[in-house]
Amino acid sequence: xxxxxxxxxxxxxxxxxxxxxxxxxxxxxxxxxxxxxxxxxxxxxxxxxxxxxxxxxxxxxxxxxxxxxxxxxxxxxxxxxxxxxxxxxxxxxxxxxxxxxxxxxxxxxxxxxxxxxxxxxxxxxxxxxxxxxxxxxxxxxxxxxxxxxxxxxxxxxxxxxxxxxxxxxxxxxxxxxxxxxxxxxxxxxxxxxxxxxxxxxxxxxxxxxxxxxxxxxxxxxxxxxxxxxxxxxxxxxxxxxxxxxxxxxxxxxxxxxxxxxxxxxxxxxxxxxxxxxxxxxxxxxxxxxxxxxxxxxxxxxxxxxxxxxxxxxxxxxxxxxxxxxxxxxxxxxxxxxxxxxxxxxxxxxxxxxxxxxxxxxxxxxxxxxxxxxxxxxxxxxxxxxxxxxxxxxxxxxxxxxxxxxxxxxxxxxxxxxxxxxxxxxxxxxxxxxxxxxxxxxxxxxxxxxxxxxxxxxxxxxxxxxxxxxxxxxxxxxxxxxxxxxxxxxxxxxxxxxxxxxxxxxxxxxxxxxxxxxxxxxxxxxxxxxxxxxxxxxx
Amino acid sequence: xxxxxxxxxxxxxxxxxxxxxxxxxxxxxxxxxxxxxxxxxxxxxxxxxxxxxxxxxxxxxxxxxxxxxxxxxxxxxxxxxxxxxxxxxxxxxxxxxxxxxxxxxxxxxxxxxxxxxxxxxxxxxxxxxxxxxxxxxxxxxxxxxxxxxxxxxxxxxxxxxxxxxxxxxxxxxxxxxxxxxxxxxxxxxxxxxxxxxxxxxxxxxxxxxxxxxxxxxxxxxxxxxxxxxxxxxxxxxxxxxxxxxxxxxxxxxxxxxxxxxxxxxxxxxxxxxxxxxxxxxxxxxxxxxxxxxxxxxxxxxxxxxxxxxxxxxxxxxxxxxxxxx
Numbered sequence: 077x078x079x080x081x082x083x084x085x086x087x088x089x090x091x092x093x094x095x096x097x098x099x100x101x102x103x104x105x106x107x108x109x110x111x112x113x114x115x116x117x118x119x120x121x122x123x124x125x126x127x128x129x130x131x132x133x134x135x136x137x138x139x140x141x142x143x144x145x146x147x148x149x150x151x152x153x154x155x156x157x158x159x160x161x162x163x164x165x166x167x168x169x170x171x172x173x174x175x176x177x178x179x180x181x182x183x184x185x186x187x188x189x190x191x192x193x194x195x196x197x198x199x200x201x202x203x204x205x206x207x208x209x210x211x212x213x214x215x216x217x218x219x220x221x222x223x224x225x226x227x228x229x230x231x232x233x234x235x236x237x238x239x240x241x242x243x244x245x246x247x248x249x250x251x252x253x254x255x256x257x258x259x260x261x262x263x264x265x266x267x268x269x270x271x272x273x274x275x276x277x278x279x280x281x282x283x284x285x286x287x288x289x290x291x292x293x294x295x296x297x298x299x300x301x302x303x304x305x306x307x308x309x310x311x312x313x314x315x316x317x318x319x320x321x322x323x324x325x326x327x328x329x330x331x332x333x334x335x336x337x338x339x340x341x342x343x344x345x346x347x348x349x350x351x352x353x354x355x356x357x358x359x360x361x362x363x364x365x366x367x368x369x370x371x372x373x374x375x376x377x378x379x380x381x382x383x384x385x386x387x388x389x390x391x392x393x394x395x396x397x398x399x400x401x402x403x404x405x406x407x408x409x410x411x412x413x414x415x416x417x418x419x420x421x422x423x424x425x426x427x428x429x430x431x432x433x434x435x436x437x438x439x440x441x442x443x444x445x446x447x448x449x450x451x452x453x454x455x456x457x458x459x460x461x462x463x464x465x466x467x468x469x470x471x472x473x474x475x476x477x478x479x480x481x482x483x484x485x486x487x488x489x490x491x492x493x494x495x496x497x498x499x500x501x502x503x504x505x506x507x508x509x510x511x512x513x514x515x516x517x518x519x520x521x522x523x524x525x526x527x528x529x530x531x532x533x534x535x536x537x538x539x540x541x542x543x544x545x546x547x548x549x550x551x552x553x554x555x556x557x558x559x560x561x562x563x564x565x566x567x568x569x570x571x572x573x574x575x576x577x578x579x580x581x582x583x584x585x586x587x588x589x590x591x592x593x594x595x596x597x598x599x600x601x602x603x604x605x606x607x608x609x610x611x612x613x614x
Numbered sequence: 615x616x617x618x619x620x621x622x623x624x625x626x627x628x629x630x631x632x633x634x635x636x637x638x639x640x641x642x643x644x645x646x647x648x649x650x651x652x653x654x655x656x657x658x659x660x661x662x663x664x665x666x667x668x669x670x671x672x673x674x675x676x677x678x679x680x681x682x683x684x685x686x687x688x689x690x691x692x693x694x695x696x697x698x699x700x701x702x703x704x705x706x707x708x709x710x711x712x713x714x715x716x717x718x719x720x721x722x723x724x725x726x727x728x729x730x731x732x733x734x735x736x737x738x739x740x741x742x743x744x745x746x747x748x749x750x751x752x753x754x755x756x757x758x759x760x761x762x763x764x765x766x767x768x769x770x771x772x773x774x775x776x777x778x779x780x781x782x783x784x785x786x787x788x789x790x791x792x793x794x795x796x797x798x799x800x801x802x803x804x805x806x807x808x809x810x811x812x813x814x815x816x817x818x819x820x821x822x823x824x825x826x827x828x829x830x831x832x833x834x835x836x837x838x839x840x841x842x843x844x845x846x847x848x849x850x851x852x853x854x855x856x857x858x859x860x861x862x863x864x865x866x867x868x869x870x871x872x873x874x875x876x877x878x879x880x881x882x883x884x885x886x887x888x889x890x891x892x893x894x895x896x897x898x899x900x901x902x903x904x905x906x907x908x909x910x911x912x913x914x915x916x917x918x919x920x921x922x923x924x925x926x927x928x929x930x931x932x933x934x935x936x937x938x939x
Contacts (some may be wrong), residue, residue: 194697197664266697289885290780313779315883324777327769491898495645529658536654
């Protein structure tokens, strides 16, 4: 008898606790598909980290939902010559601990980016490394002198969070990286930010608690200079698996979730209590072709590398029915791509024609190129990196096989794929690229030009593509300060890539958010989930 | 006894070393963590700096020696991804996993043992057959599906408990625990049941077969002939005798649940150790994976040792020095 009595006591206690209350109206709980790896805004340039950063910290400038630059801590900025920039700062800003924000904080923050021992390399320091000098004529004006002209400086500075110079011991702060910029104490580490002691920003929220794996709680920063956000408290919960994320929304645990699976959208649609938004992102999914004479995974009857022939590349593009992929595999949570960044973003071709699907013409082109019987290739792709990547790759393989290119798919986990790709082990691979500057130059300079480490061009040109004509136009474009001129040059460069097709664009991924139907969120091209932009219907 | 423990400790050190070696080289063989960490548009020079800072520029055998050297000073390495000590990351997650595992084993034993004994004492009755048939579901349902069903029934439709995550925590001796808050319990109950079901079935079946066997033994018959009350026979003579296999199973399951309750932790977004392991493998965060497997091995070795000691207490015939090493 005794065991039974003990058990009923246990269940009594449990039944009682299950009645725990639900969140109040001022609170918002958001389920994230990937967790920020640190609170430190300069630790690692990842979308999950940057989205959290935007709640707690501000940069001189910010980007809107379409990745266009907007004023933030700086109200105005002018270009006084190819390498000279002048920024006017707000004078009414205080940090969440009450100390006023001045130009010194900016210089300190930029120095810290250069002196960040614990950071993952290459995070945020590109613009700062290009600084010859930073002067502060007064507390609310900054003059930057760069080594090389950098038309993208505003958007790069929009990504570098400003932290308070109170968090390190220092004398007079000046931009002099050789002598630690005047900092005498220890530079803050990633752990100092994670445990909350120095996570002091000027943003709309302040960190209340950060427990790795379990969640991040934010509380409204009452000293914020901008418009106060609607939610007093915001709680982020990492739920990497899409099924539990949706279940949590449906059971009322979460108010907003990131990236529900597209196949589950009908479940959300069928209910009056929930809705969703699909927002195009700047991430393009594309095929990369290996141009080397001796390519490891392609086999043609005559021993040549067929990808070297532009007719073959165009045939491959024509073989793929992008509409079908978007409709049947992506459940319309994507858009067919006809260039490498969605039209409307800076430097894209406004009225580029759709890339047509014409398998018959594709077969003719293959025959003209000297491969009437096709050839065979192993196609490599990830199966856990992009939305439905394995299924998309399967469809592409089938489309190519249909025109006579015997394609065998080898899909693998990303940790293996990315190592092998940078080891140049593939002949044909599927990748994805999001433009963090919102400009067409992002893809074009990283993937297409002849590799030049010193100039930072073509770092991912694993296929060894080289087109001198393109290189000239691109190099001119990225050094042009005038926006209209630069845009025209980028369009010219983009058109050249589409003509030569060393890369074949497939589609642009869209980002999906689902939320309670009394809320509203417009979504962002950079895929960030910002609690400040989530509003309740009036 | 002391000699026995000493011998086991020395054996364990070699097991730990062997495990670290295998895991270290296995993760190395998968791929290059820098590729996953550093954005592709990072310059070659910066990439070099990163590689050197992580110590990945050395040949693999030297990396392993460096690892051993640090290990001798009690340092299991710093996470590539999070930039903090691997042990700290793991220990941060340990309380969440421990409370889940302990609760699930308490559920498994407190329900499985009595039900199994009821079934074992009267095997031919309808009650016994119902219990035994029901237990088949316990260990044949896939944990992932079963977890989703629990969520859909109890969280989505009935709305009795939250679907996922860990509830409010309070600090107990410096450790964040959730089993002292109402919200914590409401989050704990579904994943604990999910984790408990297969073990509940296992304990139940062990108890049932053990009881069925023991109740026909001479000492039980003798006790009954002597006029000992039924309750005392069940507790003193039957229960004690069927506990050895149950303790073994609980011991082994305790270790494996702590280290590898990954599926339940994933379905319920439970911030435990299992989920950390999966994430770290995906990101090739070698220091975390190696430290994790070593800590898991350490737990296994310790639990096994405790199980052997428990045998000796439950069954006076077991002698530690000679037999079980």
